[in-house]
Each structure stands twice: as structure tokens, then as C-alpha cells.
Amino acid sequence: MIFVDSGAVYAIFDKKDINHEMAAEYFKANSSKLPLIIITPVFIECWFLLDSRLGKYYADKFLDAVQSNIFSLKEITYLDFLSARDIEKKYKDIDFGLVDCLSFAYIERNKINTVFTFDRKHFNIYRPENFKILNIVPC
16 A cells, blocks of 8 residues: 655646656556555645646546546544644644644554655654654655
């Protein structure tokens, strides 16, 4: 399983994004091999970014990808929310956003160690309880 962050999704769609080529290449090479997990808060964040920056066409293409299960949409739980609040308190000096904390909580609960993201700052700082470091891709 690969957890997908909103920046990676956005970079796949936006040809002008600095990370587009790397994101598109990684996506093409891996989208049929392993489930690409996207949680509801990230899903909403992706849709909003695509719709507001690139327009309805790209936002709809993203929705089509989720509907086709190219991205596997997963729900967060109340326990994820509680865990996210604990993470937020533990890392209060870092100022992680709510979506980041919910992502970390979901990753930890589901023992996912690979994250498709370009947000190396936050994902390199966070240390899950069940393994030492997250494998951030693409390298």
C-alpha cells in the first residue's frame, strides 16, 4: 500500500508543477501495482486544489480516477481523529495542519510505511510509533 498526499496528486495533474514529471512517472509506474490509498480529508483537499487552480475538467478527471478505484478512497475514524489530536500536541512546535495529522494517524493505524508525497519537510519529521521512518517516494 502507498499512502498518497495531496501535493503528489496535484503534481500528477498540473503540467506546470515543478514536480509534475516525477509525479507522473512514479504514478504511471506504480498505479497498477499497489493500492494508492487516499483518505477523505486528502481527497477533499485534492479536489479543491484541482478545481480552484486548474478548473472543473481536472477536478472531474481526479473524481473519475477515484471512482475507477485508481486511488482507493478510505475513511478516517474517530480514533484517527483522537490520534491526530495527540500527534498535533506532540509536535506542537512543528505546526502540522489537521490534514497532515489525520494522514499520520491513518498511516500509523494501518501500518503504511510508503508515502507518495513531495512534502518532505513534514513527512520526514513525523516518526510513526510502529516503525522508525516513513519511506517517501519518489526519491
